[in-house]
Amino acid sequence: MTTPVTKVVIPAAGLGTRFLPATKAMPKEMLPVVDKPAIQYVVEEAVDAGLVDVLVVTGRNKHALANHFDRVTELEQALELKGDGHRLKMVHASTGLAEMHYVRQGDPKGLGHAVLRAKMHVGHQPFAVMLGDDLIDARDTLLTKMLEVQEHKQASIIALMEVGPSQAHLYGIASVENTDETDVVHITGLVEKPEPGTQPSNYAIIGRYVLMPEVFDVLENTAPGKGGEIQLTDALATLVAQPDLAGGVYGVIFRGRRYDTGDRLDYIKAIIRLASDREDLGPDLRPWIKEFAEGL
Ligand code: UTP
Numbered sequence: 001m002t003t004p005v006t007k008v009v010i011p012a013a014g015l016g017t018r019f020l021p022a023t024k025a026m027p028k029e030m031l032p033v034v035d036k037p038a039i040q041y042v043v044e045e046a047v048d049a050g051l052v053d054v055l056v057v058t059g060r061n062k063h064a065l066a067n068h069f070d071r072v073t074e075l076e077q078a079l080e081l082k083g084d085g086h087r088l089k090m091v092h093a094s095t096g097l098a099e100m101h102y103v104r105q106g107d108p109k110g111l112g113h114a115v116l117r118a119k120m121h122v123g124h125q126p127f128a129v130m131l132g133d134d135l136i137d138a139r140d141t142l143l144t145k146m147l148e149v150q151e152h153k154q155a156s157i158i159a160l161m162e163v164g165p166s167q168a169h170l171y172g173i174a175s176v177e178n179t180d181e182t183d184v185v186h187i188t189g190l191v192e193k194p195e196p197g198t199q200p201s202n203y204a205i206i207g208r209y210v211l212m213p214e215v216f217d218v219l220e221n222t223a224p225g226k227g228g229e230i231q232l233t234d235a236l237a238t239l240v241a242q243p244d245l246a247g248g249v250y251g252v253i254f255r256g257r258r259y260d261t262g263d264r265l266d267y268i269k270a271i272i273r274l275a276s277d278r279e280d281l282g283p284d285l286r287p288w289i290k291e292f293a294e295g296l
Helices: 036-046 062-068 073-082 087-097 111-116 141-153 165-170 214-220 232-241 262-279 284-295
Strands: 008-014 053-058 100-102 128-131 134-136 158-161 172-178 182-193 203-211 247-254 258-260
Touching: 008 036, 008 111, 008 158, 036 053, 036 062, 036 087, 036 134, 053 062, 062 100, 073 087, 111 214, 111 232, 128 141, 134 203, 141 158, 141 247, 158 172, 158 232, 165 203, 172 232, 172 258, 182 232, 214 232, 232 247, 258 262, 262 284
Parallel strands: 008 053, 008 128, 053 100, 158 247
Antiparallel strands: 128 203, 134 258, 158 203, 172 182, 172 203, 182 247
16 A cells, blocks of 8 residues: 655755855745745645645754744734735735644754654655755646656655756756656666766756655665765665665656745846736836846
8 A cells, every 4th residue: 555645844954055144044945035935935835736744844043934834913913903904814824824843953964964854753654855945836836746656656756857067066966767657767876966077967856855764764874975964865876776675766857947046046037037927016027127138
């Protein structure tokens, strides 16, 4: 019998050094993308895929994250008094979204270490990992497809995106072979941030995973890798090398819109893209963007 995925882990304990000084006192997952913090988009994506049990792995600035998904009575009362039902609804939307849980990472020893902190909460069942600074456009579903592939393969699933050769050294890169399903590949090797020019392919790992629980035991025995951090990619490479352990690893190739909001340029692009497509902001913003671009 197969165990369905019900839990999501969102690691949000990184130092966010690429975004300093904005991230000095605030996690990068709380940076606003138009009018919602990045992590709210990620939780909404989880809920849209049917996953409502969310564990956030937090770092030194935990409070901003936890407060965002909690009730703020004074604010609700003030909006009620003003009769501002529209904004009240928006405030409620983040509170009632999902069943939120939090665990501290302690020292930020890497993404693999952050995921390992979820072991007690997840138990022995497959689970999703979604990076809190990695946005997948809500119009381009990815997680639902990954959950379907996980269900029929009973293996770990990672999301992949094609990147240019000059970008490969910034990502975990996968060696792949085709399966009989379009955009589903079998992973034959993984390397974290390869030296420029040495990447085995252009398929980069992006921030969505559906993992078999055996990954926790592997992570416990994974030594620090690139940057002295415990790398999730290294643990996944062990699952690739030992397919008898938990069914190996497959990739779902994503061809939609994705934004790494931990990167300043991608963050700006995300805001422009999402705001210009919105009904409330787009009609005023789009002509301004055109005029601005003509003046460049
Ligand atoms: P990143 O490498 O993007 O995060 O990690 P970072 O280290 O905060 O980024 P920079 O390079 O310093 O700007 C990917 C994801 O893993 C989480 C981050 O919060 C992010 O969602 N992470 C990373 C942790 O939770 N703990 C860690 O120790 C490292």
